[in-house]
Amino acid sequence: MAQRILVLDDEENYADMLRALLEQHSFIVDSVTDPMRAIESLHGTGYDLVVSDYKMPGMDGADFLSKAREMNPDLPVILVSGLMNTPDLVKVANMGVTLVLEKPIDIQHFIGQVKRFVQPATKDEFRAHRQGKSGSEEAALNFKQTYPAHLAHLCDRSHIFRFFLEHVWNASNEQDHIFISAPRGSECDLLLREVSAWRKFSTKRVHWLDLRNPNPPNMAEALRSISPEGPGSELVGVIGFADSTLAAQAQVVDVIRESPEHLAFIYFIERDLIDTDSRQIDPELRELIDQSLCVMPPLNARLADMAAYVQRYLPLIAKSMGRPDCAELDPAALPMLLNYEWPGNFRELIDVLRAAVSLREAGPLMAQDISDALGRVSGFTEALPQQFKSLNDAVRDRQMEIVSSAMRAGQNLESALNTLGVDPQAVNPEASADSLPLLYPELLK
Template sequence: MSAARRARILVVDDEPAARSALAELLKEEGYEVRSAADGFKALGRIETWVPDVLITDLKMPGMDGVELMHKVREQVPDVSVVVMTAYGSIETAVSAMQDGATDFLTKPISLPHLLTVLERVLEHRALREEAERLRGLLAARQSTSTGLTGNSRAIAQVRELVGQVAPSKVSVLVRGEPGTGKETVARLLHESSDRSDGPLVSVGCRAIDDDVLEKELLGSDAAPGYLRRADGGTLFLDDVDALPTKAQRILLRLLQEGVVDAESGKAPVAVDVRVVAATEADIDARVQEGKFRDDLFFRLGVVQIRMPSLKERSEDIPVLAAEFLRRYTRHYRKGIDGFTERALGVLVAYDWPGNVRELQSCIERAVVVCNGNEIEPRHLPREIMQPGRAADETPAIPGSSMREIERYAILRTLEHVGGSTSKAAKILGISPRKIQYRLAEYREEGILPQRARRT
């Protein structure tokens, strides 16, 4: 039985038959279940039995589900809450979720839908707990591998491959977009090898003129170049695709023969160097075009590691953001505890074309401008406040969140009625105040550039 199936669930419903049936269904699915007939009895239950999930009816005499949720969270702050409503009103359920509920169910409850909701809630809870565990580990020590932090499958595969390759002397070619952590991989390969006591010499191939780069690689007896300075250690060549032809020949000889040319008239010098190269370009195309030697490419790419973009591993954003937050709150001596839920939502929704490096810069800026205890959306750069889907683009179903669907409905209806919140509210069956509240959120998130007209 999995850890999820052993989760503790407290069912609260004033209808005996519904309460008993739901409890039995959950027990049959392997959950540990307790039940209570009302909010007061539920509060008594949690004094001796702490639930992971509270499933409560929304409308109950004496204490409704929302009030119960708040009282339970006073004692069990991290409890997940699923509210049930017999009224079939999305408005009622959405209102409960705005008050802090994790998810909702509509009566009569079907078993498949119940299990789907619970799976989603418990998965979210597990991710949250794992993030907290990682935060604790990261707080205990300053991470030297920020670009490789995370729980995603993509970054886990990179870490695994780095661990497998590091002990050998094999050349490695690291490929990926700017800011994904290619230099971090080079550093980890060096530090995890038996060369860690030797030098790690980094060369930016694109930053040095062609004629100068050849001289810098070789150097002289009086002033050894990059290749000889890396003897006994690791040579990291960033933007290796930019190597000029002569420099490619020098590097190929090093990889094939383990020697570099010395000053004129002297024998070649033996050099023990491991080469790690990185590129963000389509180096295969450069080989096909004859701009990069194919024999050198094959030598460099004995092992190739592809760094995933941050967009490909968006589930790692909260952990990375938390790590950067700790780093910069210490650096700038700020008392910032974390992110608001909406600020974290903005970070996760953004595509991050600059990858981990851009996220790091964003969090540093937020720490500098924040004067409170939490990072809010207003502390984030305006350019990242754009939604992942254009506001006027029809949301895909399935594939869109309820919030995206709601935003689309509100904005398109407002457009249809010329911006009148009262008319839009009548069409949508919600209150004008709710529309105004949502518009304020959209403006803060950068979805609306200016205030919409109210009537």
């Protein structure tokens, strides 16, 4: 099991800085700004090292050290502070402090001291941590949303997608290069526009750099040709990593090193490139990905988002095709959508809706229209049942399938519910996948 570090500093910016510094060296870190919250965290999580400020209001480093020692006498604690006077140093020394470091810290010395007590996580452990797993389920459930409440392009009804967007929001405020692991066919275009709106960049035009058709001598020139319409910057989406050459990937690293000041980037890395060791990937690019990856959940794990996208885009599609009467679904058609796995994610959903509208001259889309459209777009050949399931039964069966699949993959019920964005405390711990209450009641509205 990966070792964990808790950072405590009442100055949020400094706590975030230490956490980011440690994560750059592949340590798994949680940070808090309230000493009492840190004490609660020590009760609930098996930390292997604590890095704490000394001068804090309410409870100073010595008081915190005393309480931490009561819970775990052997827990290493590094105190980081401004100049401490001799009585303070003697006090914490008598309490068994592991190490005292003075601000501003010497980074290399600090990392070297941390490595005395905690081993950096493996790539798989760090990747799992970035995805909200490996012991951080509580954070995924209880995170505080800080990104804008009203989205212009995306639908975020599912908890798991909101958790992902929170990671993207934080990354967009901290850096100009954001790495996202996206299933093929995901709503990358919408995300690019949403982040552009967050950053107050232009959303009228979208810039893409496709590595599947690289032109090495002109990549830098193509980027230089992108000029902002106003005083702001432009956001560039980079795609095609899984089918790119090592030379093209190396150019991406060069872009990160020397990119024009007026550009910011989102790199959409296909999940199959990251999850397999059989594909070649530039070592420096791999290191950057492992340090700061945001993982987009697939559409089939976001039933509420899928229903919201249908509600938003079906009227637009029907209107654009001159068939406004086809802007609604027959009640039996939504269960058909919910029972399909959507391996092509958002792009496949939009293509199927277009095909279904083309099959219906007037009136709401029927289940048969959706079935026929799936056949045309995705090769779906299952016969439509004579008596299709009710929406309630379809939603319940779909959630049982998702939970059962997660549990077969080795997750317990609590972890499986967390994957779906559901508070496990709201569910009977003795429940099985087929006896759970309806987890997405909003789909029935």
